[in-house]
Amino acid sequence: MAKAVTYRDAGVNIEAGDEAVDRIRSAVRRTFGPRVFNDLGGFAGLFRLDYNEKLFARNYREPLLVACTDGVGSKLLVGLDAARRRGPAALRSLGIDLVAMNVNDLLTTGAEPLFFLDYIAIHRLDPAVVAELVSGIADGCHEARCALIGGETAEMPDLYADGHFDLAGFAVGAVDRRKLIDTRRVEAGDVVLGLASSGVHSNGYALVRHLLFKQRKLTLSDTLPGLGEPIGDALLRPTRIYVKPVLTLLHRYRRKRVVKAMAHITGGGLPGNLPRVIPRDCDVVIRKDSWPIPPVFTALQALGVEEDEMYRVFNMGIGYVLIVAPAFARSIAARLKRLGEQVHRIGVIRKGSGQFAWK
Numbered sequence: 001m002a003k004a005v006t007y008r009d010a011g012v013n014i015e016a017g018d019e020a021v022d023r024i025r026s027a028v029r030r031t032f033g034p035r036v037f038n039d040l041g042g043f044a045g046l047f048r049l050d051y052n053e054k055l056f057a058r059n060y061r062e063p064l065l066v067a068c069t070d071g072v073g074s075k076l077l078v079g080l081d082a083a084r085r086r087g088p089a090a091l092r093s094l095g096i097d098l099v100a101m102n103v104n105d106l107l108t109t110g111a112e113p114l115f116f117l118d119y120i121a122i123h124r125l126d127p128a129v130v131a132e133l134v135s136g137i138a139d140g141c142h143e144a145r146c147a148l149i150g151g152e153t154a155e156m157p158d159l160y161a162d163g164h165f166d167l168a169g170f171a172v173g174a175v176d177r178r179k180l181i182d183t184r185r186v187e188a189g190d191v192v193l194g195l196a197s198s199g200v201h202s203n204g205y206a207l208v209r210h211l212l213f214k215q216r217k218l219t220l221s222d223t224l225p226g227l228g229e230p231i232g233d234a235l236l237r238p239t240r241i242y243v244k245p246v247l248t249l250l251h252r253y254r255r256k257r258v259v260k261a262m263a264h265i266t267g268g269g270l271p272g273n274l275p276r277v278i279p280r281d282c283d284v285v286i287r288k289d290s291w292p293i294p295p296v297f298t299a300l301q302a303l304g305v306e307e308d309e310m311y312r313v314f315n316m317g318i319g320y321v322l323i324v325a326p327a328f329a330r331s332i333a334a335r336l337k338r339l340g341e342q343v344h345r346i347g348v349i350r351k352g353s354g355q356f357a358w359k
Contacts, residue, residue, distance in 0.1 A: 282349050
């Protein structure tokens, strides 16, 4: 009689999946707050949007749900290379990136992140790899003050190459309608404040890999002139999460609507993202010399990239932008600095036609 065929023969290891769930259980549970209504192991996550108990300070009068989805792009390939050299722990920062790319987008509406879901599709399920990725996601959720209430790990050996995986994240938040950031309120004279990035964040890695690894044949342990650290350390530094300081700021100005628009500076850089949050009768004018350029961008540009292309692809040191009323610009910047942010006054809003301009 022929040997019975099992799921494992087809490339899917159920036992490894069970082990992965056991490994991530504690990491996931530490993101739970009192609004999480279920434990791990069900088919769906439950979350209380609102409640009457006095224990909870935040209730919504007219709640709007806000949802985002995103991944980390080609940065995954850098993480995979690092994991082959250093082990699965090198992947943990990618989990933080996944959360950051979602919650920073969600934050631009003024919403607080409520909960997060992850999707990991992988060639062959390695519990150690999944544990590091989910632990990083839990780290990001903890930083963003949202609960990781569910996820999916799909083992697909016929779709993904050996050792490869992909990540996707989904964030849901809420904002009271009267507190929604209304970008139509932006007007000439408003001030543009930029919050420093932690580096490359999670955009432009196709160009990064082309420059460093395809053209120059460098490795993650190599260095570049002026960089001051190994390439791998600079490239795998997690995307900064701006949720805590920005929400604290918005809570401080609950009645005065002094923050008129916000933008997460991702692919497209400042020129590609700022026009998305200004009215058609305004222009946004940015002064290039108003903030320090991190060494990683200077090192990359020196490899042969034109300046305009650098600003079109990368954040160039500004990861998040607030457009604020001019009378409050100084006090807002001071408060954000006290909350741990590096803040730069980088531009102004002028009358125009919805364009971006350098000064």
